[in-house]
Amino acid sequence: MVVADDLFKALADPTRRTILDELAEKSGQTLFEICSRLSMKHQLGISxxxxxxxxxxxxxxxxxxxxxxxxxxxxxxxxxxxxxIAERWLVADTSGPEKSTP
Amino acid sequence: MKIHLTSVFVDDQAKAEHFYTEILGFVKKHDVPVGEKDRWLTVVSPEEPEGTELLLEPAGHPAVKTFRDALVQEGIPLAQFAVDDVKAEYQRLHGLGVRFTQEPLEMGPVTTAVFDDTCGNLIQIATKPQ
Known part of the structure; x- marks a missing residue:
């Protein structure tokens, strides 16, 4: 079980979120491909x-x-x-999303 | 000064000769026996017979394996060759059973792909700069 702190720390960084975006586009990449995508597609100068x-x-x-x-x-x-994240805040209400009352 | 020759280390020169000529389509330029079993074995592109030669060099030195294993694990190519159409070349080589560690990837003006040369190296193909 992953501790929530590790999860939120991982998501807090924009570069790490970009890495997740790229892996979502195509899962199963070498380190070289990830580096290429960050530098060529996102212009991130990162070692x-x-x-x-x-x-x-x-x-x-x-x-x-x-x-x-x-x-x-x-x-x-x-x-x-x-x-x-979903279980903690989003799916607790099983009746579906409520319309906010004005 | 000109870049006349560059090299890749290969596990087996006979296997490398097959892959670089029969599969990739380069042509043999020099093949000279050196020592007991090694050869001075070079290939060139048929599009540029007088162009840069690629030396298929025996990977006998003990440091080579460590170096290449580290690169291959991270997917880092050792050399890059230019092609007109990376996707078409990917289809052709894939059809011949070549193993790709990176499928064609468009990154702005450049498309690249990375394959295993079966001799211990990863090779990148890229579109020629216009």
Whole structure:
């Protein structure tokens, strides 16, 4: 079970949210592909080591999982921990969204 | 000064000769025996027979494996080749059983893809700059 603190810390950083955006577009990327997307698509001047550290934070929060395949290592998105947010604030009311009274 | 030759380390020169000529489509330029089993083996692009040669160099040095394993694990290519159409080349090579670690990815004006050369390296293909 991922501690909520790790989850919120992971989501608090804009670069990490961009990494999640890119993995949502295509899950299963090498570190090189993630770095390429950040620098070429998002013009983020960020070192490979820094990206690696961001991925470690995302992995600690359970949002990213790594898969080894032969000699390669791929990073995959896992959205399951985000359910904690929904369960905590959004889905408690099972009657559906209420219209706010004026 | 000109860049006349560059090299990639290959696990097996015979296998590399097959992959770089039969699969990628380069042509052999030089093939000279060196020592007991190694060869001075170079290929060129058929589009540029007098262009830069690529040396398929034996990966015998003990430091090579450590270096290349670290790069490959992170998906970092060792060399880049230019093609007219990355997606078409991806389809062609994929159809021949080539393993890609990065499918064609459009990043602004450039499209790239990364594949395994079966000889220990990852290679990037990219659209030629216009």
């Amino acid at each position: 490979r080591q820094a990206v690696s550290q961001h991925l470690a934070v995302l992995e600690a929060a359970g949002l990213v999982e790594t898969r080894r395949e032969g000699r390669y290592k791929f990073h995959e998105l896992n959205t399951a921990p985000l359910r904690q």
